[in-house]
Amino acid sequence: MNRIALDVSDLLKGISAETEFREKREFSPLGERGEKLEFKGPVEFNLVIRRVNSELMAEGTIVGKVMIECSRCLSKLILLLKAGVREVFRKPVGPGESPEEAFEIIGGEIDLGPLAEQAFLLALPLKPLCREDCKGLCPRCGKNLNEGDCGCREERIDPRLAILKKLKKK
Ligand SMILES: [Zn+2]
Ligand SMILES: [Zn+2]
Incomplete structure (x- = not known):
């Protein structure tokens, strides 16, 4: 006090x-x-x-x-x-x-x-x-995303987008 x-x-x-x-x-x-x-x-x-x-x-x-x-x-x-x-x-x-x-x-x-x-x-x-614009912590690995990317991002891609990408390749 x-x-x-x-x-x-x-x-x-x-x-x-x-x-x-x-x-x-x-x-x-x-x-x-x-x-x-x-x-x-x-x-x-x-x-x-x-x-x-x-x-x-x-x-x-x-x-x-x-x-x-x-x-x-x-x-x-x-x-x-x-x-x-x-x-x-x-x-x-x-x-x-x-x-x-x-x-x-x-x-x-x-x-x-x-x-x-x-x-x-x-x-x-x-x-x-x-x-x-604080990017916060990665919910997956806990890294502070203001200090750089952690590499988890690939896995966070929308599954629908992933299918579209495959379709385009054909
Ligand atoms: Zn912050
Ligand atoms: Zn991460």
């Missing part, structure tokens, strides 16, 4: 109407071992936090580079994720109760870590590709 604490006590007291958070922070990988989402370089926060009644609204973008696998050929690729953010922070409703659909304000602080984690997970493409 990433923890990026921001003091919002001045906002809550009404001393200031909004505060900006424009910083780069190191970010630890998301998820479990095996299916980890790793970050390349720091994550860039560009957020404005405003007070709306008793709540705080965080708006802006969070940008980071992640290492993921191409969904076709499984090679590693680095993807720039730019996540748009518009989330509410709220004080806990009661003891042990967490506010619904919102992040918590705890002791005059908010934690931007979970906010960024959620934003990145939502911004991830379902089927990332190393390139638009």
Whole structure:
């Protein structure tokens, strides 16, 4: 879990109407071992936090580079994720109760870590590709077809075409 604490006590007291958070922070990988989402370089926060009644609204973008696998050929690729953010922070409703659909304000602080984690997970493409025309892996031998032909192609010719070829030879 990433923890990026921001003091919002001045906002809550009404001393200031909004505060900006424009910083780069190191970010630890998301998820479990095996299916980890790793970050390349720091994550860039560009957020404005405003007070709306008793709540705080965080708006802006969070940008980071992640290492993921191409969904076709499984090679590693680095993807720039730019996540748009518009989330509410709220004080806990009661003891042990967490506010619904919102992040918590705890002791005059908010934690931007979970906010960024959620934003990145939502911004991830379902089927990332190393390139638009990735040829993927050969279903027969498993070779990465971007690196060259594997020789299985002959066997994949449409049987009808094979018969036509024979007919033409006669
Ligand atoms: Zn690929
Ligand atoms: Zn093959």
